[in-house]
Amino acid sequence: MPAFEQTSFLFPERKADESAKALQVASQAAKITQELRRPRPEAPRISTRELGPADDERVRQDLEHRISAHLPGGRLALAVTDNRYTMISVKREKGPMYRVRLHHMFLKAPPAITRSLARYIAMNDSEASKHLSAFIDEHHLVIRRAARRQRPPVTVETCGEVYDLQEVFDSLNGHYFGSQIDACITWGPRGGKRKRRRSIKMGSYSVEDRLIRVHPALDRRFIPRYFLEWIVYHEMLHQVHDIPVVGGRRQFHTPQFLAQERQFDHYDRARRWERTNLDRILHY
Ligand SMILES: [Zn+2]
Structure with missing residues (x-):
């Protein structure tokens, strides 16, 4: 057995319009925000923060224990994700140590499925693999239907006084993402x-609605386009990167996320501008 191996279950590719709906997940939607805060004495001058829903760490641990019970002599590190395409991925390391990422559809899996998960994780068992595929197909449909039913009406207003967000989004999508980002x-x-605010949420991304919201404080003439682009680019990245649970918390900005964020053409310039113009942005 190689020291390192990765196997994955993938969602089948879908047509663009269908995939938008297919991948909304109603049960565990995450809203991710970029917040600009007035500095406190003890804090760094600017901190941008993300807020997510309460993590269901207890349920994750419970599943980790249930799978581990069927894994003789191996250790399991389980991360629960909301990844669009990869439902299960397994890295087998020496020990053996199994690093497993599972879509949250497995959180309440029945015992027969947790047994199959263990067999798949430990031995790449083909019967277990078939069993899991069937489970994924079935739950994939349920999640899609629920997402469609529960989708709230959203008012989408792209055209501002200074900037047209759709135009900004489309140009970033073409330039950085091969036009693969599918969001409103x-x-x-x-x-x-x-008024003078203490903080402002400059941008947010709702996983459930696939919707990026941008604060209208950025729709002003003194805001340079590259700064607005930086905020939008950041939110678009949230669709690219999954949200693993690390140390009991959802990690919105993984090292991979931050590395890709630095690839923005005007990264340094945008951060400098933010530092220099904090007061003006917060006065809205
Ligand atoms: Zn973020």
Whole structure:
């Protein structure tokens, strides 16, 4: 057995319009936000933060234990993901140590499935593999139907006073992503009196709705296009990268995410501009 091996279950490729619906997952939607905060004395000058729903770490641990019970002499490290295409991936390391990433559809899997998972993880057993494929097919459909039923109506407003978000999104999609990002984008709601804020959510991405929201404070003439692009680019990256559970928390910005974020053409310039113009952005 090689020291390192990876096997994956994949969702079949779908037509573009179908995949948008197919991959919405209603039960565990994550909303990911970029927040700009006024600095506190003890904090770094700017911190951008992501907020997610409460992690269901207990359920993850429970599944890890249930699978481990069928894994003689091996250790299991389980991450639960919301990955679009990969339902199961297994890395087998010396020990043996099994690093497994599972789609969250498995969180409440019945005992027969956890046994098959263990056989698949430990031995790449072909019967177990068939059993799991059937489970994935069945739950994939259920998740899709639920997503379609529960989809809330969303007002999408792309055309702002200064910037057209759809145009910004399309150009980034072509330039960085081979036009493969499948999401809607909208300005957040406007209104209210101008004031000095302590923090502002510049952007967010809703996994369930595949919707990027951008704060209207960025729809102003003094905001350079490369800065707005940076915010949108960041949110688009959330569709590319899955969200593993690390140390009991969902990790929105994995090292791979951050590495790709640095590939933005104006990365340094955008960060510098943010530091210099913090007060102006927060006055909205
Ligand atoms: Zn983020």
